[in-house]
Amino acid sequence: MGCSKWRAVFNFGHLKAQSKLSVFLTMIIIFTYLFYCLSGYCESLPRPVYDQQTTFINKILGLNDELKQQKLDPHKNSSPGSVVRELPGFDSVDSLMQGNDNELRPDNNISIANNFGSKTFPQAIIIGVKKGGTRALLEFLRIHPDVRAVGAEPHFFDRFYDNGLEWYRNLMPRTLESQITMEKTPSYFVTKEAPRRLFALSRHTKLIVVVRDPVTRAVSDYTQTLSKQPGLPSFQSLTFRNSTTGLIDTSWSAVRIGIYAKHLENWLRYFPLSKFLFVSGERLVTDPAGEMGRVQDFLGLKRLVTDKHFYFNQTKGFPCLKKPEGSSRPRCLGKSKGRPHPQISPEVLLRLREFYRPFNMKFYQMTGHDFGWD
Secondary structure (H helix, E strand, O other), X not given: OHHHHHHHHHHHHHHHHHHHHHXXXXXXXXXXXXXXXXXXXXXXXXXXXXXXXXXXXXXXXXXXXXXXXXXXXXXXXXXXXXXXXXOOOOOOHHHHOOXXXXXXXXXXXXXXXXXXXXXXXXXXXXXXXXXXXXXXXXXXXXXXXXXXXXXXXXXXXXXXXXXOHHHHHHOOOEEOOOOEEEEEOHHHHHOOOHHXXXXXXXXXXXXXXXXXXXXXXXXXXXXXXXXXXOOOOOHHHHHEEEOOOOEEOOOXXXXXXXXXXXXXXXXXXXXXXXXXXXXXXXXXXXXXXHHHHHHXXXXXXXXXXXXXXXXXXXXXXXXXXXXXXXXOOOEOOOOOOOOOOOOOOXXXXXXXXXXXXXXXXXXXXXXXXXXXXX
């Protein structure tokens, strides 16, 4: 009995010592955590995925509560759209609720944990050409879940190069390792300094050039400028340096941009032809799925953007993206795309076509592709 009593006392003392040690260690951990938080380190730690998902779901629940409140008080100044706009990647309640009842599918390929990933320099750039179909190509590419692209044109390598590389990188969206970052600035193709500057950043960047019949492209370019400057001189007067001799004015940007061979020569001084993909602006209209297949192959992407995504809009004369499931309308390019061209003398167009012919032939030879403009 005496031994058992002392053994029990010893065990009780041992447990009490262990309890004190556990409390002591717990206090050390708590004070260490408080110290780091007060020092600002906690704010720099990434939020866990489940935490972001909880926040997302709470916002959804908040949306449902607001909708219920609206039914009770229809005069209240609130709308589902005001709540949806707080959620990144959602354009409407329809896009928010698309999919199965037990499944939340953010639109525009943005994951719930969209604070993850990193900002990197673009692995691929659409460098040209203006009025060739670059905006359409970018919008079609953005359907792909492995593509993240800047919406506005950065103009880094032609206008804002002095802002520095960090400024440029901060413009980029966050991407995961499985995704590629892209941007488009069509004026890069005709900017003399652009290839040298891009090569200094990365010689591995993939370059996409959307080209179009240079005569049609020039008229489209003029039409766009005319919509902004109604007092612009006629197309004919701007095209010819001397109307009597019929000498073409190559200093006019609408004409100069279409001399594709000249601009490509400048780029080939820094990048091999294997780094380029030349997309037909005409085929992007008549066969968007086929041309998008080439683009996805070039970028090393799975062919997920297919003919099921497109339909031809007879009014605009351009392909549009079919409406996503749950969306109220399809996605077409803006009003500035597909605007009617002014009437231009056939003689002027013929003379311009004759001017471009030798440059087109050289461009076909350089790229190994006949675009059929002549």
